[in-house]
Amino acid sequence: MMNFSVVFIMGSLFMIFCGLWSFISYNKxxxxxxLSLEFMMLGVFWLLSLQMASVGSEIYFSLFFLTLxxxxxxxxxxxxxxxxxxxDNDRFSSFSMLEC
Known part of the structure; x- marks a missing residue:
């Protein structure tokens, strides 16, 4: 039986890699x-808060990270x-460097 902290760490790493994959593949x-960047930030926050809770150090750093x-x-x-x-839209193909 696996330890719960290992499962949570693997879950947060899975969240980070899924966010990275969606950022790379769905970039239209x-x-x-x-949204994919926010999903990666959520995974990093979860991993950071788990690490800070297991070490027992300052939890205020994770609140600072959440604020950022x-x-x-x-x-x-x-x-x-x-x-x-x-x-008039948010598609990257409509952006031009020559427009102001």
Whole structure:
């Protein structure tokens, strides 16, 4: 019988690799890319909080990481709103470097 911490660590690593796979393979829309990045952040947060709980050190570092992940999500959503308002969609194929 496997230890629960090993199962949780394997689950969080699986979440990180699934997020990475979806970020690489489904990159046609900006919203899909942002969702896969948030899924990877959730896996990293879960792995970080498990590691901090097992070591018994400061748990405030994981709260700081969660705050930074939330700020990253808000910045990504504001970028998505800006792109949709300026280009009328979030597809990467419609972006051009020559447009202002």
């Amino acid at each position: 829309h900006l919203l899909n890319s942002l 992940a939330a700020c990253e999500g808000a910045l990504g959503l504001s970028l998505l709103v800006f792109v949709v308002r300026s280009h």
